[in-house]
Amino acid sequence: MKTGRPRKPTKLKILEGNRGKRKLSMDTEPQPIIGQPAARELPARAKAIWDEVTPELDRLGLLSVIDGTSLEAACRGAAQSLWADAESEKLQALISSGAGEQNDYYRLGILNAISKKGWMQWGNFSARYGLDPASRSKLSVDPAKQQDPLASAIFG
Numbered sequence: 001m002k003t004g005r006p007r008k009p010t011k012l013k014i015l016e017g018n019r020g021k022r023k024l025s026m027d028t029e030p031q032p033i034i035g036q037p038a039a040r041e042l043p044a045r046a047k048a049i050w051d052e053v054t055p056e057l058d059r060l061g062l063l064s065v066i067d068g069t070s071l072e073a074a075c076r077g078a079a080q081s082l083w084a085d086a087e088s089e090k091l092q093a094l095i096s097s098g099a100g101e102q103n104d105y106y107r108l109g110i111l112n113a114i115s116k117k118g119w120m121q122w123g124n125f126s127a128r129y130g131l132d133p134a135s136r137s138k139l140s141v142d143p144a145k146q147q148d149p150l151a152s153a154i155f156g
Contacts, residue, residue: 037065037067037068038065042079077122
């Protein structure tokens, strides 16, 4: 099995400006249909994250219809992390008040592991799609795509 850094999609290389000046393989690389993936059955918190992220990624042309599974995993991971973080805060308050038991320390460790794993899922996804500031600074997007359609209609 080959290890190392995963290959970067050609679309992201183009958005970054192809700093390596290598030949891009647009003609041989599979080109899935650009657009929002079909909506998934998700828990409420994960659905809210999906609804927040998907339109913007679609507007920037970074989503294809086959990206639904990876986006779903990222949204579920972030939602689980938010839940685990909230439960962890409750448990930490209980422990710091002196009312905590040995079992609460065990649960706190499990909640921290759930939170860490979920944020790692989200971090991997967000780095690939330019959602974090560090990876976003490497991208350059067509200015016409960056404009908000509503703002364009109002202000011209």
